[in-house]
Amino acid sequence: MKIWMVDAVLFASFLSLPAASLAAAAPGPTVTVKVTTAEGKDAGTITLTDKKGAVAFKMDLVGLPPGEHAVHIHKNPKCDAPDYASSGPHFNPTGKEHGIHNPNGSHAGDIPLNLKVSGDGTDKSSFVVKTISLDPTASNSIVANGGTSIVIHAGPDDMETDPGGESGRRIACGVITAPAN
Numbered sequence: 001m002k003i004w005m006v007d008a009v010l011f012a013s014f015l016s017l018p019a020a021s022l023a024a025a026a027p028g029p030t031v032t033v034k035v036t037t038a039e040g041k042d043a044g045t046i047t048l049t050d051k052k053g054a055v056a057f058k059m060d061l062v063g064l065p066p067g068e069h070a071v072h073i074h075k076n077p078k079c080d081a082p083d084y085a086s087s088g089p090h091f092n093p094t095g096k097e098h099g100i101h102n103p104n105g106s107h108a109g110d111i112p113l114n115l116k117v118s119g120d121g122t123d124k125s126s127f128v129v130k131t132i133s134l135d136p137t138a139s140n141s142i143v144a145n146g147g148t149s150i151v152i153h154a155g156p157d158d159m160e161t162d163p164g165g166e167s168g169r170r171i172a173c174g175v176i177t178a179p180a181n
Helices: 002-015 019-025
Strands: 030-037 042-050 055-061 067-069 071-074 115-117 126-129 148-153 170-176
Touching: 030 148, 042 170, 055 115
Parallel strands: none
Antiparallel strands: 030 042, 030 170, 042 055, 055 126, 067 115, 071 148, 148 170
């Protein structure tokens, strides 16, 4: 009974919030990124949703090698196969070094986890990254200036070694552009 009363109080508090506060809690724009393998095959999609100061990722990936794989945001909105070198270095507007465990900071494009692709080649994970934004006016925007790309690597990221976490070659890529109005 006590739990219900606390929930009722929280619910009543939520209902009394001004409309502006409710709008701030709602998700912002969404971008769906089509991902392809270095061989040109469909690798699924990644849905990015603005969360007011962060970006939520919803992975729906297929056709990838099973195991752990690094995923990073890269500077250029290009995905030229077979090596995806056109995607450039990691997105790094603050000039930091690679890896969330690096004492000298981390790139904004460093994703703080490795994908865990299942035996059937799929990944359906979801997570939030606080170092990037979908707001085209933000200094950490991944959609400003034509966009960026998201790259999946052959191996896991060690979360420390500069410049790329010893994550291996680039095996899949998708271009991130501003959401349609």
